[in-house]
Amino acid sequence: xxxxxxxxxxxxxxxxxxxxxxxxxxxxxxxxxxxxxxxxxxxxxxxxxxxxxxxxxxxxxxxxxxxxxxxxxxxxxxxxxxxxxxxxxxxxxxxxxxxxxxxxxxxxxxxxxxxxxxxxxxxxxxxxxxxxxxxxxxxxxxxxxxxxxxxxxxxxxxxxxxxxxxxxxxxxxxxxxxxxxxxxxxxxxxxxxxxxxxxxxxxxxxxxxxxxxxxxxxxxxxxxxxxxxxxxxxxxxxxxxxxxxxxxxxxxxxxxxxxxxxxxxxxxxxxxxxxx
Amino acid sequence: xxxxxxxxxxxxxxxxxxxxxxxxxxxxxxxxxxxxxxxxxxxxxxxxxxxxxxxxxxxxxxxxxxxxxxxxxxxxxxxxxxxxxxxxxxxxxxxxxxxxxxxxxxxxxxxxxxxxxxxxxxxxxxxxxxxxxxxxxxxxxxxxxxxxxxxxxxxxxxxxxxxxxxxxxxxxxxxxxxxxxxxxxxxxxxxxxxxxxxxxxxxxxxxxxxxxxxxxxxxxxxxxxxxxxxxxxxxxxxxxxxxxxxxxxxxxxxxxxxxxxxxxxxxxxxxxxxxxxxxxxxxxxxxxxxxxxxxxxxxxxxxxxxxxxxxxxxxxxxxxxxxxxxxxxxxxxxxxxxxxxxxxxxxxxxxxxxxxxxxxxxxxxxxxxxxxxxxxxxxxxxxxxxxxxxxxxxxxxxxxxxxxxxxxxxxxxxxxxxxxxxxxxxxxxxxxx
Numbered sequence: 001x002x003x004x005x006x007x008x009x010x011x012x013x014x015x016x017x018x019x020x021x022x023x024x025x026x027x028x029x030x031x032x033x034x035x036x037x038x039x040x041x042x043x044x045x046x047x048x049x050x051x052x053x054x055x056x057x058x059x060x061x062x063x064x065x066x067x068x069x070x071x072x073x074x075x076x077x078x079x080x081x082x083x084x085x086x087x088x089x090x091x092x093x094x095x096x097x098x099x100x101x102x103x104x105x106x107x108x109x110x111x112x113x114x115x116x117x118x119x120x121x122x123x124x125x126x127x128x129x130x131x132x133x134x135x136x137x138x139x140x141x142x143x144x145x146x147x148x149x150x151x152x153x154x155x156x157x158x159x160x161x162x163x164x165x166x167x168x169x170x171x172x173x174x175x176x177x178x179x180x181x182x183x184x185x186x187x188x189x190x191x192x193x194x195x196x197x198x199x200x201x202x203x204x205x206x207x208x209x210x211x212x213x214x215x216x217x218x219x220x221x222x223x224x225x226x227x228x229x230x231x232x233x234x235x236x237x238x239x240x241x242x243x244x245x246x247x248x249x250x251x252x253x254x255x256x257x258x259x260x261x262x263x264x265x266x267x268x269x270x271x272x273x274x275x276x
Numbered sequence: 277x278x279x280x281x282x283x284x285x286x287x288x289x290x291x292x293x294x295x296x297x298x299x300x301x302x303x304x305x306x307x308x309x310x311x312x313x314x315x316x317x318x319x320x321x322x323x324x325x326x327x328x329x330x331x332x333x334x335x336x337x338x339x340x341x342x343x344x345x346x347x348x349x350x351x352x353x354x355x356x357x358x359x360x361x362x363x364x365x366x367x368x369x370x371x372x373x374x375x376x377x378x379x380x381x382x383x384x385x386x387x388x389x390x391x392x393x394x395x396x397x398x399x400x401x402x403x404x405x406x407x408x409x410x411x412x413x414x415x416x417x418x419x420x421x422x423x424x425x426x427x428x429x430x431x432x433x434x435x436x437x438x439x440x441x442x443x444x445x446x447x448x449x450x451x452x453x454x455x456x457x458x459x460x461x462x463x464x465x466x467x468x469x470x471x472x473x474x475x476x477x478x479x480x481x482x483x484x485x486x487x488x489x490x491x492x493x494x495x496x497x498x499x500x501x502x503x504x505x506x507x508x509x510x511x512x513x514x515x516x517x518x519x520x521x522x523x524x525x526x527x528x529x530x531x532x533x534x535x536x537x538x539x540x541x542x543x544x545x546x547x548x549x550x551x552x553x554x555x556x557x558x559x560x561x562x563x564x565x566x567x568x569x570x571x572x573x574x575x576x577x578x579x580x581x582x583x584x585x586x587x588x589x590x591x592x593x594x595x596x597x598x599x600x601x602x603x604x605x606x607x608x609x610x611x612x613x614x615x616x617x618x619x620x621x622x623x624x625x626x627x628x629x630x631x632x633x634x635x636x637x638x639x640x641x642x643x644x645x646x647x648x649x650x651x652x653x654x655x656x657x658x659x660x661x662x663x664x665x666x667x668x669x670x671x672x673x674x675x676x677x678x679x680x681x682x683x684x685x686x687x688x689x690x691x692x693x694x695x696x697x698x699x700x701x702x703x704x705x706x707x708x709x
Contacts, residue, residue, distance in 0.1 A: 166451070
């Protein structure tokens, strides 16, 4: 039953990908509208998948890597739809939709069983920790995608060669504004995630910080974003430099989220491959 | 009936001649009245754009109408008939239709794909309809021309690529800033191109304007003209902090702004983007400025290169546009042909009705008294027989089998049913003599 919804989600996101890419090529408004609606439909199925699993396991299905990806994908799509509604930078869909579809596909391959989860790791604070962190990841992912677009567009304006992307990408100031907002919100959420995590650790393990690889890497990413935000507010680090730093920060986050779980071990690690 | 188009444009006539002809029609209503009075001309419209003057009419006899139109154009003051006849071109039938479509879609103009021409023809058409100079054929043709122009615009990219330097500059500024509303423009020196760019920027809603000039006095005059503030060149660096777009076109021999100056200004601006256009030759702005982050510098060569790319794109689209025009011309020609068929169809029906009536009368007089019902059944019988008999010939005529020589079929049909009584008698008279 769950898989049935999951396949529907996957189909919707792939459909949205096709529509958004067609929009990117043909620049017809109706395509992008349909793309957004198809994605919203996908989000509904996606929500059903998550609800169904949460109900079945009794907690958010994040114990295994596949499940965590599912949750992250849900937050990403929701954040994008929210952004698309309030501050439409429509070409972004051409990156978010395929990403969303690929993550769902990935979660189908990766282990997503119930995993073994210590009863210690349940409760409101943990849910808050996971929710905030995932929200932060999603906003910073959008920041990363916006940064890529910014660099492409900036490159064309500087080199004075106007190719395929020039007409299709929005103006630099729109992209920069997008990056700024995503950075601010993402940074706040990530900070919130770290704080709730630490408090919860203090409460359960008796220490705020335990040098878990995930903790260290997250702190590194957080520092990068903190520097970026600070410099932006004081001396106006914007545009190209901001886009590059956002990309660096995101890569660290990626290692944190993916690498730390697959290759390093700590209490943040997801259930190992092969285990039910 | 045939369509006839006479005119001259920038390719066939000198500017001098076109200028004289631009004043050809000082009094529009009078001109239309005198043209409509010619018996050869059924419907007429004339239009003049920046580079052309053309008359398009539906004429009974094209040869006679052509003479009339020539005489009309030669009537313009100070125009010699010799100069005129050398530069006039004429198109008839499908060629006239195609020519109009090409003009309306701006495929025949100096600036390929410029949008103004369509507006000018629309305006001319409005005036012609006000004077009731057009009829069913020209009305349909002109509306078709507008829709063809629209199709060419939307289905080919012929108007998409900017080709004027000032317009390109504004387009680039929009790619940097998004909305230009409320931006501050700094004008360094003034010139035709700078003014054009400023006009485009104003249309986008830019806010403050600052004018800097070597001599403050001239700067003040310029500022007054463009409703801006005047500053001296010494204040330039300082003012750079507040400006977003700078257009430079002074006659200075040295750079007015160097890289380090702009870099210092950028620091004070907290890196807000700065867009610089240098259209001066020799250049006013150090090209190294473009290396700075968040600063975008374009000189006249850069802009012209973009314009050249725009031209290339437009020329590439030309072939597609031409194909579209040919397609639509054929469609319009088909419609014209069906129009020609109608009098024959009506003639056929009238003839059948007349025969029915005559035969009915004869039969009724022989039958003696019959009831009203019986009489009606007789009428219905006659009507349905004639209708069924004519059905196939009418369908045949409407289909226009001979696109190349449609008159053959029409002629045959008319002779077959003897619809032209006069001609029949003429022919029989000829035979007798």
